[in-house]
Structures are given as C-alpha cells and as structure tokens.
Amino acid sequence: MMRFYPGCTLSSSARPYRRSLEWVWQRLGIEMKELPGWTCCGATSAHALNRDLAYALPARNLAIAQGLGDELVVACSACYSRLKIAQKALENSRIRERVMKTLGRPLDGRVQIKNILEVLSEHAPRIQKEKTKAIEGLQVACYYGCLATRIPRVQGFDDREHPTMMERLVSAAGATTLDWPAKTSCCGASFSVIHEAIALKMCSQILEMARRCGADVLVTSCPFCQYNLDWAQWTRSRTDSQAPKIPVLFITQLVGLALGGSERDVMLGSNLTPHPCSPLPLKGRGARSEGNGESSV
Amino acid sequence: MSEIKHGAVAVVGGGIGGIQAALDLADSGFYVYLIEEGPAIGGRMAQLDKTFPTNDCAMCMLSPKLVEVGRHPNVQILTLASVESLDGQPGNFQITVRQRPRYVDITRCIACGRCIASCVYQDAKFPSEFDAGLGKRKPIYIPFPQAVPLAAVVDPQTCIFFKSGRCPQNCLKACERQALDFTQTEKIFSLDVGAVILAPGFDPYDARLVGEYGFGRYANVLTGPQFERLLSASGPTSGKVLRPSDGKAPKKVAFIQCVGSRDLRHQSYCSAVCCMYATKEAIVAKEHDHALEPTIFYIDLRAYGKGFENLVRRAKEEHGVRYIRSMISQITEIPETKNLLVRYRDDSGSLHEEEFDLVVLAVGMRPSAKGQELARKLGIELNEHGFAKTSAFNPVMSTRKGVFVTGAFTGPKDIPETVIQASAAAAAVEALLAPARNTRTQAKHYPEELVPDGMPRIGVFVCHCGSNIAGVVDVKAVAEYATRLPGVVHAENVLYTCSQDNLKHMKEVIREKKLNRVVVASCTPRNLAALFQDTIREAGLNKFLFEMVNIREQCSWVHSDQPERATEKAKSLVRMGVAKARELKPLAVQSVKVSPAALVLGGGLSGMVAALTLADSGFETHLVERSAELGSDLKEIVRTPEGEDAQSLRAQLLGAVQRHPKIRVHTSTTVQELSGFVGNFSSVLRSPQGEERVQHGVVIVATEAHEHKPNEYLYGADTRVLTQRQAALDLHLGQPEAGQGEQSRRSLVMIQCVGRNEKRPYCSRICCAEALQNALALLEQEPDCQIYVLYREMISYGFLEDLYRRARDNGVVFIHYDEQSPPVVRKENDQLLVTVRDARLRQEVLIKPDLIVLSTGVVPDPYNEELSRLLKVPLDAHGFFVEAHIKLRPVDFASHGVFLCGGSHAPGTIPELIAKAQAAAGRAAIILAKGQLEAGGIVASVDQEKCTACLTCVRECPFGAVFINEQGLAEIEAVKCQGCGICAADCPAKAIQLGQFEDIQELRMLEELFHPERVSAV
C-alpha cells in the first residue's frame, strides 16, 4: 500500500487540499495510509541555515517509509522537492554516513517518492470515464510552480521546463487547458512572510499572465503556491477592488468537482478572495457574472 | 597481408564530404559506389543559403559538384540505400546494401512534376525534410530543384496508396513517362569493394530537448537550420524573413548560441560552427531586410578559422549586428503578440528584459543517428561523444582497418574542414588500394572523329518532353520552322530526346544524313548537354559540334500563359542556336603526359605527411627542406591537444620518411627556379652540394608559421615572462628557465591574444588550446600552482571544450578581459604584478604571479613571399597563402597542379594539419594518377598575328594561364586555362578567342535574334 506524507501545511493552510484529496481518493477507491510518525521536511528553513539538518529531516521520514512498502506519496511540492533532494544527496556515502549517525537508523535509499500528480494521473482514464460536466468549458491554467519539477540532478515526474501531467489530468476531468508561459515560474512563497512586497510582485506577474492568456481558473498541486497566490490576490483586492481575480484551486478540488463532488466536499469556499467567478456556475459560460463561489461562507 | 583485389570503394553518405571523397577517388582511378540514405545527395550543405566566412551561395558551389558526381562515369549513386554489413578484409570487402524502393524509375523520370501536381493531396501537407519542417511537401515530391538524381520520389509513410491501398493513384496516370512503379520492392545486394569511407555527417541538435526555449511550442522560435531555409531563395518563403506566427517581417531577431552545446545537460563539446553560422545568418538576414535588428547572445565568440574574424568585424561594423555576451536562461512568449521576452545582462552588469519578434536557436551538431547505427553495423568504435573514433595521428582512420571516416561524422566541423578530411580519406584509400588502381574504372572508346568539311549539315531535334514543352509550345511548328533555317538538313520532333531509344536514333540520323552539327532544343544544357555530347561523339562527331537550346526552363515553363508568344520565342531561340551551330568548330583535346613525381616544399610535420601519403600511393616524391633537418618545428611541441605525444609522432614520421624508397629527402635545400605547368614542372633545387634539376607533375607547399615574438609585457626584459611554446618546453624538459626555482611556480598568469591587434587581427586558433594544455600539464607536476588565464574569447572549439572544462575543474581561473582594456604587467621590487579588468565582474583585479606565459599567436614565415613569387601563388594581407576556393578547394591553389597545406596556409593543430597534408597529397595524386592530362576544348587561344603584346591578358587571367612566349607574344597554356573568357573580352587587339564562345558565334546569335527576316531570305 502507498503511504501518504501530507506535510505540515495540509493540516492548516492547505486544509482544503487535504479535504479534497481525501474525497477524491475515496471516490476513486485509492487506498492510502498516512505515514506514521512523520515529521516536517524542514521546508526552506532547514536548508537555509544548516546543510545537515536539511538532509536529516527528510531522511527521518524516508527511514520510516522504507519499512512500510516502497511508495511514498507526497502532496506538497516543497516536501516533494526536499525529500527528493535529500534522497539524491544521500546517494553520496559521506553524507549518508553522517546522516545515519544523527538519525541512528539505517537508510537504504529504496523508497520511491511519488508526487500526488503521478498517482492521480494513473487514474486519469477513470476520471475521464466517470466525470460529470461540472467543469466543462472552463479555461484552466495549470500552475506547477518551481519546486515540483525543478529538482537538480533528479529526473522528476514530468518534463522540467514544460510539464504537462496536470494538463492531461484536467483535460481528462473535462475542462480546457491553456498553454501559458508562466506555469513553472516561482511565486516567491518563501518570501510571503519575510518580504511581502517581493512575493506580491512575483505572484502578480503569474496571475497577470494567466489573465492575459484567458484563464478562468488556476489550478495547482502545491499548497504554498495556492496559498501564496490566493493571499496575493486577497492582499491586492484590499487596496484595489478592481484587481482581476482568478480562483486558485487545488488540482484535487477541480478533479473532485468533476467527479461530482459538492463544493463542501472539496472545501471550495476556502479561498481567501471572494471571486465573482467561482468555477461552478461557469458551466453555462454566459453565467460568469452570476457566480459567487463564496456560498459556503 | 591480404591481397588488394578491388579497385572499387564504397562511400557511405552523400553530403559534401562523401561527394568530395567520391570525386577524388573516381578521378584517380577508382570506381565508387556513393551510398546515400536519402532520396538525393547533397547533405546538409544543400539546405544552406549562404556559407561563412565568404557568404557565398551554398547551392552555387554545391550544384556543379552534384552534377559532376551525378554523371561521373566512375561513380554509381545509390539513393535510399543503407549499409547492412561489411565482411572481408581491407582490399577485399563485401559490403551489403539495402536499397529501399523509390517507386519512381530514375532512368525514366524527367522531373517534370506532373505527378506531384496531380496527387490526390491538393495541398502539400507533410513537413518537408529539405525545408527543415518549415515548408510542406506531398507524398510524392522532388527533394529539391537541384537534386541529384533529379527525379520524383514517393514517401510510403505518407502516401495514401501505401497507407490504405485506396488511392486513385492520380500520380501514376499523370506521368507521361510511365516512370512511376508502385510495385518496386526493397533490394538487398552485395558489392565488392577494397575500402569504405563513412561520411554520414551530423544531425542538428534537437531543440525540443532544451525545453526552456520553448521550441516547438512558441511559433516564433526557430532553429538555425530552419532560419537558413527562411533565408534561402528556394525556401518556403522565397527568401523573405517572415515570422511563422503571422507571416509578418520581424524587426528584432535574437540568436541564442550554444543551444545543446557546451552544456553538461546536453552535449559537453562545442559544436564549432554555430558562432559563425549565426553571424552569417544575421548578416544575410540584414542584407535581405535592412530594418532588421539582429542580436547575438553568446558565451565565447568562436571565430577561429580563416577569415572568420573578418566576418565578425563586418557583422559588427558594417551591418550593426549586436553581440551580447550573456546567455539566456529562458524564453517567455508574450501571449498577445507572440513576441518573445528575453532577459540578459549587459556589459555593465545590469539586467534587461527585451522583446524580440523572432528567436533563432543556434543548435549544435550531434553525431548523426543513422551514422551511429552504421557504426554499430560495421563494428567501428565511437568516441565518448558518439562521433567516429579516430586518432590524432590518423584523423581519417576508423578503428577498423580499411574503413575510413570523414566530415562531420568525426566531430563538429565546417565545410572546408569536411572537404579537407574527405580528400584526406580519399588519399588514405588510394594509398591502401594503390595496386588496384584503374582495375575497375571504365575507359570508354569512341570511334575516330570525322573531320567536318564543307558546308554545315545541321540536324535539329525539337523535344516534346511529353507535354512539358509540347503542352505550351507548338513544337511541330518549331521543328518545321527549323527545316527552313540555313544549314539545316534535318529537323524532327522527339517525344523524349534524352531517352535511350532516341539517343540511338539520333546516332543513326547523324550517320544516315551525314550530319556534321547537332542542335537539341529541349531543356537546360546544365543537366543533359554532356549526355548529348557523348552521344554525338559515339556517332563520330567532335563533341563541340553541338548546341543546346533551352525551350523548357526558358520557354514553356515560364510562359505557359502565352503559348503563342512562347512558340515564337522558341523559334527565335532555335534560330539563334542554329546560327551558332553554323559557326561551330571542332575543338581538339590533347593529352599531355604527366611527370609522375611530386615536389613537396617544407619538411615539417605537414611536408612529411604529404610526402608519405604520396609515396604510399606509389609516386616518387622529392621532399625539400630548407633547414638541415626534417621536422625541426615539431621538436618543440610536446603534445597534441588530445594529449598524444608529439615526439613519438616525430620519430615515427622521420623513420617512415627516411625508410621510404619513393621519397627523396633534400635537406638544407631551397628551390631556386620553378617553371612549367601542371603535369610538367621543372625545378632547380639548390643545396650546399650544388644544384639539381628535377621534373615533377605537382607541387605541394607545406611551409610553416611561427610563434610570434612579442615585445610587450616585459617579454625579453624579464626571464619570468615566457611564451607558451617556451613554457611547454620547460614543462616537458622539466628545466624551468633560468632563475626559476621549484617553489616559484606557486602562481602563474597566462595572457591570451598577445600581439593581436589592428595589424594582426586574426585569431591564431591554437594558442588557447596550447594554454589549456600547458596549464593542465603544469598542474600535473605542481598541483598547488594557481593559474590565471586572461582571455578575450576562449577558443576551445569542438572537443577542445572538454579540455577547457578539465582546466577549470583543476582550478585554473579564467578571467575574461575586453579587447579595449588589455592586462597590464609591471614589476615592483622584483615582484611581477598583473592587473586586469575582469569584464564579468567589472572590477580591476591584481595578481602577483611568479611566472607569466604569453600566448602570442602565429605569424606566417616571411619567406612565404619569395615562394609566392616563385610559384605565382597569392598571399593574403597577413602573409598566409590563399587557396583556390575557401569552401570547395581548400588545399588547391588557383594555379593548377600546385597545392598547399601546413601552417602557412592557416594555423591548425597537429591532427588538423595532418588531415590537410593528406588532403593536399590526395588532390595532387589525382593528377599523377591520371598519367596524362586533357588540355584544350573550351579554352582560349591567341591569334599571334593580332597580338600586340600589351600584356592585358597576362594581367587579367585569374589562373595565370597566359604567358609571353619566345616570340614575345602572348600564348595560353591550354592545361591551365579554365575557359572563363576574361582575356578574350579584355584583349584590345581582339586577338584572343575562346573556343565554343567565339565572337563570331555570339554575334551571329545576336543578329539572328533581331532579324528573323534573314530566314526567309535564304
């Protein structure tokens, strides 16, 4: 059985991700168990200050996972990136020795770290078969962010510069995808607390590009990206009510909707910004203005 | 040793490399199978628009070669063919060939294109290979207008008939020649050959793999090869630079260099040609459209070859091409305009974002996939980059005996180097197969020539070319008209003049009607004149009693909208042709015997290699060396850039030269006098022992170039300042220059491009590699030494890039300085101080080295001037010898029979010079192998009565063919004359006539064009 590594955010700011993800799993009958005793991957902070810690924190989780079946599924792009980077670094025997000593556990490097998108993609045919018309006609910009595909020296789950896995998934779920040039741009998530202005600027560029390309909605599989973009729109809207708003959804929310999930099932109301165009009422394109995705609030 | 049995050679790959090798071999007595994977020969060069560094038209250079190889009696071209296996021994191989069906009989197809026009696909739909995917073609197509063989081909992958079996096959019905044959099947057969040359070339790097540039996703991001097609007049936009997204003319065009090259994520080596092809493309684009603003983004600008620096200078100064030393990380497409956003850093370090209308990716070269497959099948080894493995001392030999390799298959290289290698490979084959020379070639025998006496009896054949001509021009009327022209005793219509049955018929008519001149009114003489000339020769006529009138390309095909006027014009053209025919004279072609020996000037590396190659091919060779010993320059070189030991090479060469029975070494000897012409030179050699006269058929100049001795940077004033060559010797001999203790090599500075200035602007090509080599060698001895290399551009082209990387990996620090702010060296309390402005950091940097090594570049031997006068061969502005044609005749001088190699042609590394020397020897051997030369035909001759000895012709002949004879009058050496007619046009006394283009012949044509009344008058 696959083990699931949720990462810290999934129990707080990315709750909707977890909720929708679990709903989709259930709906598709995917069996998955949370990795027992998992701990934080260290995110940006560990590698910002201490090299060894940046390996030790993910390694601890890998050590737990290696006894429990080979696959570890990760939802958060940052966790995915940290786990993959650590695993790659641990191939170096010097680093491995050092880390094993601190951990006090053996590491065999066997665990297969999978991105949530890979798992969902395996079920794309079913999604296609069982989808409703819920998101049909929606123009979706898939946003991967920087961490999911850009892992140095590691072959990720998809093309580094032009990933398409999410697009294929969204198409299977019945919406239309766009080719747009910012899908792996960095949103500056690690700066959203420490230097808001910069993070805001980076997010705005991405949102602006999505708007120019005609996106109705932006989907992502990274909790940091979702939060950051959502936050950026929210912040902007507080000073500029005219600022364009595009719903930023988790991929699982969109897939959940397509599979017949309700707004509640996928926690659609959790978006920070009240958007005039929640995806749901978009079914009949013309209805765009009626939409107010905030029904659950 | 196995017996040398077969005087035939298989050349695999029909690019410029394969073509050159095939021609050289076929011209020197070997039969050649030219095996090409595609439907036509020509390779990548056929797709190019212009070629650097001279920017002349690629097709203009290539097309005559295509035609030449296409009709060479000793070359058989096998297209759509690949090699399956190779068995046997050198000299006695069996090569198995698989030939895919073309579905068109090339002996019947006349490339009229009717089948294509009638294909069920009304519009061309499939990406055209020739247009690099930018243009489209149909399932049946002619690869390109100048293709050889010029015939249609069916692509079974896209043809409906093959895909579904349900096609009305309109093409088949449309063909008037019944040339289509859908029942053709694959053929597998075996050929006996003595040796094999592999020339499968390269593939452009797949830009899709460099995802950050969005090729394949962004409409306006093209590759270099695609842009080349966009520039080409025969390309998809007829030579207009237009954006694929909207068909508009772009204004700002960005070129991004090193795409897929010099990149550990892709290919670690440098592709060696893309800096220059981008420069060329930028200039050509700018010439097409002055409003264009090209920008080239690069890391190092590798303009290292002959004439390259000059091209870059022109690009900058005359064409305003902007060069920015900054690589682009990614391209972003602007959704609304499809413009492309590019971010770069300028010289001041600031970052800019700029929009471009079009981006061209300078993709590099990778080993051709087909070539790699071939290597596997033939069991030859590839190097770590997947190119054919060769050794530095045998640059065209594969790891399997009897199998040679050439061109871009051995590593990224440009056309001149490909041609050089091709000739070198041909020379190596000749040396191997010398005993079997002329055993497989066919000498054709013709009947005794009839001497035309009396009145002209002209036969006119007016071709229908199916409906190609007859569909527009009233050919019957034209033939009927011809019968009424003066001198015509026979005129007829022929359905297909070039068909075998008609050629037979033509010979019969010539005999029956006692024709003494023939006019064919059909298609272009460029393709078929030789065939018809051969035919009339078989019927006993001198082949120059023939005139061809083009009523297809020049008439029916361009005036199809005005059939009546086309018919009128056809009549005029025929009338003109007949008028010329009346004045035609038989031209004699004499044979001149060749002195079967060679004279090689210069006994260095190049001279020795050239002499050995010639001698191995069986020719007596005089090796003339000015100094007292052979290979003295080589004594001072430690290693090749590949790391092979130059001294063992020297020893090998010396031994082989001295042992060779066919080589006569003349040391301490100079050439005092040289006279004669190709095939028959006579020279006086002077040595301390006295003078000696030798006869020889060819001359090879293999003289040298020296390391420049600088007068800056304290050179000569401080013993701690050395040149690279001195440094190499020190390292090699382990004895540092006076005053250098072991511990004093802690820190060392190398300064590149010393003495390179306005007067000597060219890049010397080898000093960067030398610096890398020396730095690495030093670090081996003293790992703690800190080395700083101050450079303008790192010239580590091709596989040398690995050396550059190795040097960095070993801790050598490379600091780029601007041409305008060169380093400064001074001394303070005996401490050497070097300051340099690090152009990347934009900061002055101070280094305190213990030793300074200067890369001073290469200057030609001043003695070259004397040689140039003696041999009447040109020197360029810098004192290097000038070849006949930089692209296609890189080791020939314009004067026939004189060849060049060695440093005094252009600087090069040892393997490059070896290939060049072999090539020169191979080219020279062609002349010697023939035994006799044909002189005459279309050549000029002086009417001694009229000549006033004004010397105009002597001055104007580009080939030095005119000389003043004993009577003090001009005379033309028929063997040297190329038949351009420049002398004839310039002669103020009108004393010179050019055969086949005599004034009277030309003027008669003019008269007849304007005065048709004359016809009825007679």
Next chain:
Amino acid sequence: MTNSEPKIVAFCCHYCAFAAADLAGVLRLKYPPNVHIIRLPCTGKLDALYLLKAFEAGADGVIVAGCLEGSCHFISGNLRAKKRVLAVKSLLAKLGIAPERLEFFNLSSAQGDRFAQLAREMTERIKNLPNPSPLRGRGEPGVRGSGDEKEARL
C-alpha cells in the same frame, strides 16, 4: 508579325544567372517572353562590343547577369563585366540611347525568383520608355551584311 513587343537579350553567366533562370523555370515562375538568354561561361567573357552590337542590331534592352559579388566562379569576371556595363551605359547616353536600356545584375544560382523578377522589371521598364530603341530598324541594312562590315561602321 507585330513588332510592338520589345526584344530584350540577357547575357547570363553559366554558373549563377543561367542557373537561376533554370530555377525560375523549375519553380514555374512567370515572366514575359520578351527576354532571350544568351549563355556565357562567365560575364567576364562579355565583350563591350556585344552590348553595342546588340543595340545596333535593334535590341530594346539588354540584361547582363552574373554571380553575386565575391562568388564569381572565375573569381572576378563579374566585377570586370560590371565595369564594362557601366562604361557602355555612359556611351549609350552619348549616343542618344537611354542608358536604362542596359542593366547589370548580380544573382545567385538559387535566386530563381529574382531572375523572374528582374526579367519582369526590365520588360516593364523598356515598355515605359518612349518608342522602340532608336537604333531599331536603322541598323538593318548593315546587319544584313557580314559581321566585318558592321565592325567598320561602329
């Protein structure tokens, strides 16, 4: 036969201009039938005399077309030809013949479209000049005779 259509002769070098004309044919580009090609090995072979003779014989226009500069198969023939053409142009002006009737072009063998284009342009240009070439018709009696006679006349 009406003679209102101007007659133009084009001297083309074998390697470039003639090949370009062939390519124009292969590509089925259309140009007026007024242009008649005479093939030379190189434009360097073009004697200034031919140009004068052409006009004398009644040419309405003359095209000389050689390789691109720097690409001459015989190194410099095209440059020499260009000089001669310029010289003849100024002579024409003195003779009262519009120098526009004579033009020199450089083109590569790959420029089939350019050949067709220049053939069209020259024809157009000549048609726009007043009446046929002033020499047309006048030279006839002389032309009827031998070449030598004409030489004497010029």
Next chain:
Amino acid sequence: MTLIVQSADFLKEIEAHSGEMLRRCFQCDRCATGCPMASYMQHTPNELFRLIQLGAKEAALSSNSFWFCVSCYTCSVRCPNDIDIAQVMDTLRELSLRAGFPPALPQARDFHQLFLDCVRRGGRVSELELMARYNLKRRRPFARFALGWELLRKGRLELWPRRAISLHELFAPHPLLPSPSEGRGDRSEGGKEGRGQ
C-alpha cells in the same frame, strides 16, 4: 577598487561545504538571467562565484545575494556546468551567518530559526504558532492579523496541532540552530505561547 587576488582556500571551503564545483563556472550568465530575484541581488550568482574564485571572502560573505535567493532552483537546473547554484547559496548563507556577517534580511534568519525551533520541539510546524512567534520576534504582534482572521474563518488555520514528536536528536549543536539544551527548557513555554495567541 582593485581586488587583490587571494588563494583558493575560500573556494575550497565553499566547495567542500556545498559539494558543488563552482570553479567550473564559465560565466555564461544563465543563472543571472534566469533568477527571478537577480535584480535585488548585489551580485548575481556568477558574480559571487567569480569573487569566490578570486578569494574575495569578505565581499562574497557580506553580499546580500543569498539572502534574496528564494530557492526556486531555476539557476540550478539551467546551469550548463551542472552546478547546483541554489545549494551554494545555502552554503553561503550558512557560512556568512557563522562568520558573523549581519544578514541582509534579518527577518529571514529569524523566521528560519523560529521555524526550525517549532520543528525541533514538535516535529511539525504549526503555522499559527510560527506566525505568532514571528510577529513577536519582529516586534509587530498584530501584523497580518486580518489575514490570520480570514484564514481562520475559512478553516485554514489549525488551532490545535495534533501531536508533537520531539526531534532534538537531529539538531546537532550548531550556532545557527536552536540548541537542544535551551530548547528543552522552552518547549512547553513555546507551546503555550503558540496556543495562547
């Protein structure tokens, strides 16, 4: 100002710590032109590398560049010389702090330290707790209050982090990390602080 070239020791130190061969850089600029943060940086990554190659330790370690790096790895995956540049940025940050250079973005250092402290004590990070402590540390306790409220309202903040797993053993004594000994002391206190907000 003229930079006097120093020995390669500093280069070797950086290379040893990062495991990256930055000597291999040939100054192509890709890292600079792709970096979304380059315009905030005093030195683009390759300029930093050049300083390091020349032994300019002060200049390199006092640069602001690595503080502005957001670890997007754009540079790392585009470097033609296979240098994981982002990793070098981490090394520089770490060594700069260790050598006592004041951080260009002190708030970043504070944030990372607080974050890791959370991890050390609880094994996982509670965003609520982290934000609260960060605000205290930055002496602006009510910053982002509105945002916090909004998040809470939308169900996106976890008030009661589930379980805590202590990770002291992984936090080797290190000047930049909260040490296990001091950590043990403030563990419950910190927890309270988090919940108390």
